[in-house]
Amino acid sequence: MSGFISTTPAERDAMLSRIGVSTIDQLFEDLPAEHYRPDLDLPPGLSELETWQLLRKLSETNLDLERHPNFLGAGAYRHFVPAAIGHLISRGEFLTSYTPYQPEVSQGTLQAVYEWQSIVCALTGMDISNASVYDAGTGTGEAARMACALTRRRRVLVLDTVNPRYREVLATYASGPDIDVETVPAFTARPDGTLGRVTDFSSKIDSSVACMIIQQPNFLGWMEQVEGLSDALSSVGAILVVIADPVSLGVIRPPGAYGAGIVVGEGKWTGGPVDFGGPLVGMFACRKDFVRQMPGRIVGSTIDGDGRKGYVLTLATREQHIRREKATSNICTAEALIALATTIYFCHLGPVGLREVAEQSIQKAHYLASRISQVPGYTVQSTAPWLYEFPIHCPKPAAQVNEALLAAGIIGGYDLGLEDPALAHSLLLCCTEVTPRSDIDRLVDVLGSL
Secondary structure (H helix, E strand, O other): OOOOOOOOHHHHHHHHHHOOOOOHHHHOOOOOOOOOOOOOOOOOOOOHHHHHHHHHHHHOOOOOOOOOOEOOOOOOOOOOOOHHHHHHHOOHHHOOOOOOOOHHHOHHHHHHHHHHHHHHHHHHOOOEEOOOEOOHHHHHHHHHHHHHHHHOOOEEEEEOOOOHHHHHHHHHHHHOOOOEEEEEOOEEEOOOOOEEEOOOOHHHOOOOEEEEEEEEOOOOOEOOOOOOHHHHHHOOOOEEEEEEOOOHHHOOOOHHHHOOOEEEEEOHHHOOOOHHHOOOOEEEEEOHHHHHHOOOOOEEEEEOOOOOEEEEEOOOOOHHHHOHHHOOOOOOOOOHHHHHHHHHHHHHHHHHHHHHHHHHHHHHHHHHHHHHOOOOOOEEOOOOOEOOEEEEEOOOOHHHHHHHHHHOOOEOOEEHHHOOHHHOOEEEEEOOOOOOHHHHHHHHHHHHHO
């Protein structure tokens, strides 16, 4: 407990006396002098109170999302989090949320995970969901590995409009089992720095492909052309993997409706704040006939010997969690607490509430786009239908635009030049239901003054 409750000088003296030394220095005198209390360039130590005051002062210099206009999305989105979520997940029953092996004493936790799975299936239009994976990035890697196991192939296609961070995780996943990941161009950077769209991927699809991974809406906020894609893949025995945004599923067709075999997605933004990017919770769902290759844990509903409904871990042997050489995946746990928060969010809003969140986000983003299109030098790059995130072309490098916005106290968009130097003048902007019109108008005014 000494790591949490400080010892008093008298207690330290008593311990030193008990072991036969009089000072801390004497206790460590056998250590070489150059390694014991080396001369470090550090300020004097602070008390707990002084540390708290310093950290509070430093935090007030941050451009936090609560006090400053924010138009940054690119995979992390701020939505309103109802107070009910924090209240309910703080209940003692949920504080230890590691999915247990002893169902007879863990029915509450297991039922919460079962409800999460049911909601993920309802959102995505898929047959079965697991108890969650770590995030959408690991979900993408797991989906590729799963597709390769199902098809006994080693070639994975991924559109370059998939979030670059997800593609980085996918590359890491693929490096171990020697999976060949091929990036397929789905957009073009024109000589003038504007964006074009590619919709025909048929030339890339053949009998060597295990799966194609797309994101809907994609990283640029655009809707991918999905009609006929699943048919083209299934005709050669390949699988369509879709990375879905749960809020968008309040207004667009679920991936199951256009032939997806595996669906992953990031659920955190519907149940909690951005939190510097974590902790997250990955949705993972698939068709029923793929379930034996699904990673992670699955909670099932059953009836006990007395006819009472109960919940258990199912369809996965214990070897999957303790013997790596026998496992279909090395993910053997779940982000159960974050999944619970997201579950409460969806139950709290319901289908009508989720649709309203999506519609408000769309309306505000399109209002922003209409205002920006009237500012000389700026162009909205809407070469495809989009929802609440979109790229614009700026008269100056996006990095300079963001610096000017930051100086005005506004958190700007994502500089697409970070991904491709040809897009140095492109800025990815986002609105959600929490973006007020006054912030939009302020952003437009600053852009017009640059």
